[in-house]
Amino acid sequence: NAGVTQTPKFQVLKTGQSMTLQCAQDMNHNSMYWYRQDPGMGLRLIYYSASEGTTDKGEVPNGYNVSRLNKREFSLRLESAAPSQTSVYFCASSEVKSDKLFFGSGTQLSVL
Amino acid sequence: QKEVEQDPGPLSVPEGAIVSLNCTYSNSAFQYFMWYRQYSRKGPELLMYTYSSGNKEDGRFTAQVDKSSKYISLFIRDSQPSDSATYLCAMKNQGGKLIFGQGTELSVKP
Numbered sequence: 079n080a081g082v083t084q085t086p087k088f089q090v091l092k093t094g095q096s097m098t099l100q101c102a103q104d105m106n107h108n109s110m111y112w113y114r115q116d117p118g119m120g121l122r123l124i125y126y127s128a129s130e131g132t133t134d135k136g137e138v139p140n141g142y143n144v145s146r147l148n149k150r151e152f153s154l155r156l157e158s159a160a161p162s163q164t165s166v167y168f169c170a171s172s173e174v175k176s177d178k179l180f181f182g183s184g185t186q187l188s189v190l
Numbered sequence: 191q192k193e194v195e196q197d198p199g200p201l202s203v204p205e206g207a208i209v210s211l212n213c214t215y216s217n218s219a220f221q222y223f224m225w226y227r228q229y230s231r232k233g234p235e236l237l238m239y240t241y242s243s244g245n246k247e248d249g250r251f252t253a254q255v256d257k258s259s260k261y262i263s264l265f266i267r268d269s270q271p272s273d274s275a276t277y278l279c280a281m282k283n284q285g286g287k288l289i290f291g292q293g294t295e296l297s298v299k300p
Contacts, residue, residue: 082233118198120278121234121290136287168233177222177280177288181233 080104084169084182091159091189099154099185101169108174110152111136112144114165115184121168127152129174159189193217196279196291205300209266213279213291216260220281220289223255225264228276228293237277238264269298 082103091097103110112124123136127146141163143155152171156163166186170179196213203209211225222241226234238253240246240262246253252265262281266273279291 118292120194120196120292121280123287126287170233177224177239177282178236179234179288181235183231183233 082169082171082180082182084167084185086185087183088186089188091156091187093160093189095159095189096155096157097159098156099167099169099187100151101153101182102151103169103171103180104150105171105180106149107171107180108149109172109176110146111170111172111179112142112152112154113168113170114138115168116165124154124167159187161189163187164189191216194279194281194289194291197294198292200295200297202297202299203269205269205271205298207269207298209264209269209273209296209298211264211266211277211279211294211296213262213281214260215262215281215289217281217283217289218257218260219283219286221284222282223253223262224280224288225251225253226278226280226290228278230275234278271298271300274298 085100108129111126113121125144127133130149169182225238227237228234240253243257250267254263276293276295278293280288
């Protein structure tokens with residue numbers, strides 16, 4: 079019962095580098111989300127996918143792109159990383175129209 | 191002003207104490223209220239879910255919503271060291287997206 083799996087767990091980038099954060103869920107959920115968590119800011123929604131084939135912007139989408147590869151997988155891409163993107167990133171999934179989110183363990187990203 | 195305000199703490203209590211965690215909000219359209227618990231280096235997990243005003247109890251945990259005051263609380267009775275975590279409130283209106291508080295870090299000392 080893996081739930082939501084995120085890779086990598088830790089990453090250090092230099093400014094301007096690109097990378098993709100991977101997320102996969104095995105609960106057959108339709109909806110998937112990417113959040114970032116910063117001290118004093120709580121969890122903020124970056125992008126979400128209500129169902130396979132759809133993606134929408136959240137509260138803080140600038141500098142990010144997403145791909146809903148299939149029902150299981152939802153990736154987050156940083157095209158040109160900036161120090162302001164240093165954060166802990168969480169992927170989550172849920173049933174359609176459910177408020178019960180299941181979170182992964184997070185990716186700690188540092189951009190130098 | 192943030193839509194949801196939560197004291198970040200840290201809050202330190204002795205084992206067995208009653209803990210009160212609180213959030214205030216500004217959007218009167220919020221209808222659904224949740225508490226998530228987050229252990230260190232882990233993702234949040236849903237702890238309590240309430241709709242409308244009143245109390246909801248689950249074991250040692252009680253969630254309370256006061257819509258007239260735009261105030262929600264989570265009470266933990268007989269707190270245990272295993273309750274040490276960050277507690278995040280979250281809320282939303284019909285059809286809206288979840289808005290999270292900043293989280294309160296709780297430490298329960300043996």
